[in-house]
Structures are given as structure tokens and as C-alpha cells.
Amino acid sequence: MARRIVIAGNWKMNKTVSEAVELAKAVVAKASEAPANVDLIVSPTYVCLTEVAKVVAGTRVALGAQDMHWEESGAFTGKISAAMLVSAGVKYVILGHSEQRQYFGETDETVNKKTRQALKHNLIPIVCVGELLAEREAAKTNEVNERQLKGAYAGISAEDAAKTVIAYEPVWAIGTGKVATVEQAQEAQAFIRKVLTGLYGAAVAEIIPIQYGGSMKPDNAKGLLAQKDIDGGLIGGASLKAEDFIGIALGA
Ligand code: 13P
Numbered sequence: 001m002a003r004r005i006v007i008a009g010n011w012k013m014n015k016t017v018s019e020a021v022e023l024a025k026a027v028v029a030k031a032s033e034a035p036a037n038v039d040l041i042v043s044p045t046y047v048c049l050t051e052v053a054k055v056v057a058g059t060r061v062a063l064g065a066q067d068m069h070w071e072e073s074g075a076f077t078g079k080i081s082a083a084m085l086v087s088a089g090v091k092y093v094i095l096g097h098s099e100q101r102q103y104f105g106e107t108d109e110t111v112n113k114k115t116r117q118a119l120k121h122n123l124i125p126i127v128c129v130g131e132l133l134a135e136r137e138a139a140k141t142n143e144v145n146e147r148q149l150k151g152a153y154a155g156i157s158a159e160d161a162a163k164t165v166i167a168y169e170p171v172w173a174i175g176t177g178k179v180a181t182v183e184q185a186q187e188a189q190a191f192i193r194k195v196l197t198g199l200y201g202a203a204v205a206e207i208i209p210i211q212y213g214g215s216m217k218p219d220n221a222k223g224l225l226a227q228k229d230i231d232g233g234l235i236g237g238a239s240l241k242a243e244d245f246i247g248i249a250l251g252a
Contacts, residue, residue, distance in 0.1 A: 004232075015240070
């Protein structure tokens with residue numbers, strides 16, 4: 001079975017509610033241009049989820065969130081639970097993004113707890129992994145990705161792992177305009193699939209979509225998406241313009 005191509009916009013801390021609704025409408029209006037084997041996702045901030053949910057309802061665009069907490073509920077000021085996301089119409093949740101790791105104390109252990117909790121609530125986790133520039137320069141790319149991957153999937157069954165999506169985001173390529181070369185991205189992602197094969201066997205590893213993320217744009221998407229182990233994109237900056245976001249999907 002061919003893997004699905006998953007093109008997801010991560011809007012990060014951008015757009016007010018009315019701006020998010022406007023952007024979602026523009027994405028929905030262009031969504032039919034994307035090839036049929038592509039799954040489209042938009043991930044606004046929490047406060048925009050319910051309004052954007054109304055815009056994407058009944059369309060081929062699905063709703064994603066940018067993070068969640070691993071507990072069911074309780075005294076966790078500022079946090080959002082999996083059940084709350086589900087109740088807002090969310091289908092996917094981005095977990096372990098490098099900005100969460102760098103600025104907000106995310107660890108492999110918290111990514112694991114969140115991934116398990118998301119799966120428990122039938123949310124599809126988009127599990128992010130990726131090395132820092134210093135780690136790549138020290139030839140530790142594979143080591144870092146393997147550690148993050150094994151950390152995130154600890155104790156998760158093959159059946160559950162098969163429902164997830166992975167995003168390989170080399171940290172040095174995020175928001176910098178420095179896209180990884182197609183060779184660098186393919187090499188890292190083939191390695192990630194090898195680790196998945198070791199954990200879950202080839203059949204499961206073959207169906208998990210692995211996205212590339214980091215300065216992906218319409219003009220570099222086609223080359224990246226043509227690679228054997230690149231099954232989509234997790235897109236920051238370029239997802240804030242409907243035309244660019246759909247332009248990336250056209251490369252699939
Ligand atoms: P940019 O596309 O802005 O580099 O961001 C990538 C990213 O972090 C998506 O999660």
C-alpha cells in the first residue's frame with residue numbers, strides 16, 4: 001500500500017482568530033488543487049481551533065493542534081488536554097516540536113507521555129525529531145534522531161505506532177531559509193525508517209508517513225517530495241499563505 005502524503009501547516013504563534021479564519025477559508029478554497037493522495041492539515045493556535053474547525057468541517061482539510069498536555073485534566077494552568085482538543089474538532093497534534101524542546105522544557109520523556117495520551121484519545125500524533133546544527137557538525141545526526149524516536153515511542157505498540165506520523169525537522173533548517181539538501185533529508189529519513197523497522201518491523205515502518213520540515217517552500221518541495229522516504233511536509237512560514245501552502249502540496 002502506498003504511503004499517504006501528509007502536508008501540514010504549523011501556524012505557530014501567528015494569526016488572530018479572524019485572521020486564522022480567513023487563512024483557513026483560503027486554504028479550503030484551494031484544497032481541491034492538491035493531488036488526491038495528499039492529506040492536508042492546518043494547525044492554528046488553541047484559541048483559533050473552534051472557529052477554524054467550522055471552516056474546515058466537511059472539507060478535505062483536517063484540523064491539527066500544536067501541542068497538548070499528557071494528563072487528563074486538573075491543576076495544570078495554561079495547559080490543554082487531549083479530550084479538549086478532540087471536543088474542538090482536532091484530529092492531529094504536533095508533539096515534540098524543536099521549539100517546545102528548546103524553549104519550553106520538552107524532553108523525550110514528555111514527548112512519550114503526550115504521544116501515548118494522544119493515541120489514547122484517538123488523536124494522530126505528528127512526532128517531531130531533528131538534530132541541532134552542532135549535532136550535525138559533530139556527526140551525531142543519526143544518534144540524536146534515534147534517541148528522540150526511541151524516547152517518543154517507548155512502550156507504544158506496533159498497532160498504535162502505525163497510526164502516527166513523524167516529522168523530521170533539522171533544527172538548523174527551521175525558519176532560517178536554509179533547507180536541507182534532498183540528499184541530507186532523504187538520508188536522515190531513511191535512517192529514521194530503519195530505526196522504525198528495528199522497533200516495529202518492516203510492514204509498520206513502511207506505512208508510517210515521515211514528513212520533512214524546515215524552510216519548505218513551493219520551489220523546493222517537489223525535489224524533497226520526490227525522495228523515497230519523504231512523505232510530506234510540516235510547514236511553518238510558507239503555511240501562512242494559502243497559495244504557498246497549496247503550492248507545496250502540488251509538488252507531491
Ligand atoms: P519553517 O517552514 O518556517 O522553516 O518551519 C518549519 C517548522 O518548524 C514546522 O513545524
